[in-house]
Amino acid sequence: MAPEKTVRIGCYSAFWGDSVSAAEQLVTLEGKNLDYLVADYLAEVTMGLLARHRKSGEGSKKPSRAGPGGYVGDFITFVWKRLIEDIVANGTKVITNAGGLDPLALKEAIETIAQENGIEGLVVAAVTGDDLHHRAEEMNAKGELLPFNYITGNKDEVDRYPGAEKKNLSLNAYLGAVPIAQALDAGATIVVTGRVVDSALVLGPLLHEYKWNPNKDWDQMAGASLAGHIIECGCHTTGGNFTDWELSANSPHGGWANMGFPVVECQANGDFTVTKPAETGGLVTVATVGEQLVYEVLDPGAYILPDVILDLRNVKLTQVGKDRVLVTGAKGRAPTPYLKCSGIYVEGYKITADLWIGGVDARRKALAVGEAVVKRGRKNLEKFGIEDFTAVRVEALGSESSYGPHSTALDAREVCCRITAVHPEKHGLLLLGVELAPSATGNAPGITGGGAGRPHPSPNMTHYSILAPKVAVPAKLTIGSGDTQIEKIVPFTGPSSAQNEFPPELPAAPLPPANASSEETVLIPLIRIAYARSGDKGDTANVGVIARDPKFYPYINQQLTAESVKEYMSHLAQGKVARYELPGIHALNFVLTRSLGGGGLSSLNLDRQGKSYGQMLLSFKVKVPKGLLSNL
Template structure:
């Protein structure tokens, strides 16, 4: 949403609207040009209904664009009925921060986990509440065949159709709502449930059907009792096993006993994954509890500018040369800023890629003969970043030997966007559903007050069941021989994940963290070796 807001905001982007996959109103234009226009004949032929969050910041504009394409193709009137769900965009409602709003900390018990809320000088460029599945079900109940949403929880794209199809009661069928949400959560990251990004990657890369070159995206076959099967299309690459599904199931959940969603609190602790056929995994055992009275709000504000410059450096002592070159470049620019009476950089980060820099003190290979020097700087004034860019090129002739050009050419500044979260009472947010040509808006309150649930505390798990084994009897093996792992996050702190927007590091989303952890050695009883 922050990227869409940046591209839509003329102060933050020089991109022409309509390019880069963004429509005039801030929606995902690629959904229309690359997917819908090509597949529309089959969608109509087989009576397929679609729910998409391609509406981005302007679902109504996306709806109008879809209807224009439908008309251009000559589809019979009434064959495609498009609905737009709005109400998530709090800025468009001129929401002033009044009402029941609370700060949000997404890692329990971590006092250092503080959201970077904007001060009065910072411009908030997007502020969107995560809507749930009920408005989607409402749109389908009203006759829509294609539903466009803005910001909503990813799992709602699946749960909404299930509520509509099976007539689940959103005020009492908690276990079914939990199971439907779990189905949506498992398929929300696409082929990561069918072996994409899987720890045992060699099992996937060359699978029948094309392996990585033709990965099959997951299919959820859902039943009215809440059980569902995860599979994939025939003749596609990838694999569906309890391991591939399980990695995705636990991704970004934090507490598997309390995965908090707008419609239900999902408890995964008793979920069972069973292989029932080739590329078919049955998922059962999800439990649900009533949701809280809050919605999570995702906000983005602009905080100056950042720029990344890179140089390839080769030869003996490549890492040491890169550190020296990076330090010299930054010193030259800082001296220039002082002469111009400009402020120093607010933050800088140097990555020496190729020398296991991201492993920090645990790096094993420092003596490499080829590295990429990656320098990222942050400043309020875009001119300071341009001076930094100008100082990169001279390093090739006036600093260390073996310096070659940048990896991506001359760097360009971009706005530094900061993500923050808060909670807002559901009484403050209403979802609006516009179906077809009906000019009137159906106002649907996101969720009635149920039991006044507050944000639940983290569940307490049993302790004291560990078996004490002497260190002298243990055998060291890499953790990857015992466990699977996924990592990556959208926030600005990490829980086996990193910050996506504001981070200056090369791995902004913590995608390598799990792989790092899995490379460390742990002690196991010798008798386990036969089972590995």
């Protein structure tokens, strides 16, 4: 009997700007054992940057890290030009969304470099159709652009299409994995895409390899999608951004200086093992994989993807060897009839100004300086008859300003006075920026510098999410070149039922044992008994909390409620808080709407993407029986 086929997939990029040595690490250390090399370059912020580049670069001859039409040029510079011979020799296929806003241009650049290196027989495919920018008004008129909400059933807080009156830069649908699979079926060895859902970069090749039926093999596709979710953020699952950071920083083989990038070994039933190259830093444990599992998830019972609805609640993580974690138990259901779409528009301009201030009362001095600078800026606006700032925020960084009432650093003796403002016009912000330097001689003692100098305004880009019917957004697949190039439309097919987004009910949550009420308890910070990871979806943040040991889960479950988290994070969470359970990994997930000041692109907050919210919540105090802490 032939051994079961295993497909090995490595991810070298979590975002545009990840380590330039990561692809080389996987290509060199994994060699011919790596079937696929995948890379995720796109995020909500990235799409905005590419869109701005596309608009500002029209007709420009200036060099840029982005390709001329809006693709990620770093793929060409740091991966393809440097590693093309090794990738081809290893027989590794490449799947990446580095196509950004122009996958066809990236496809052509890849083919040109292959020709220059004398490499023949390379088949490159591009997946397009996600770019709805020029169709947006037509689709809106037809009623095809629908509101999107982050908590199912929450009708009070939704994103909507902003309309033609806004300066729209981009609108892209999150396409699925089927076009990638079809490209591989047709013989492609390199597949570049625009905005596909991150996990599609892994689901696509596994659909191709295992010939799953995309209209019924929901559990297998759910497992493959989870594999994509686990590795799409690169080192997030190999010890990066890990609560117990010292274990990762001081790990063998160089620690953080030589972080290993993730590899998944996938099976035909959808199960997979997470690992990393030998003799690289970092670590792969149940805890590191668990933290990535809850990252940027809304309802874990209904993780809605284009091809499948993934249920994460009963997933199991098992340590099966050093730096090897087996992931099982993902369940899938038929997808909804809609695609999530990500849009960016420009609303005025934004400026950020910094002044470093030291000494006694540094925080109070910083806030007073910031207030004075803003007042002087407003006087300048009045003199010239210019309207007021749209928004202003003054913070004293270094005094735990993000912690609000939970700060323990109000007496810090070195802080940064940060002033962030938005105005409809550039010159309105310039009249604020010129008032920064005079503070050094006319305001508080201890001002030591002005950050990067006089600040310059930049477009204030704002993100929004909406839904579009799948039937209105078919993908287009372009394969090969010259006389052999073929083009085909890949519509979404198969069952689509909106009610499938509602997950089945879970059994009642576990409660602490009855005898625990008579035991002596201690009040401790959550970090002693839990891990946490947080992320963003527009103006919504999520915080996943995982028990370090199953024995702590009932106590976390009982005390960490939606209400207690809302109260603790009330200085940040301006909207609703929903709580979800993941009993398979003894975890809770909290979704906080209106908690990021507008989202990663437009927010005036220091933490625009909620990356510190998990660490912040780990200071929450919980009561546990003293006896349970004996081994901690």
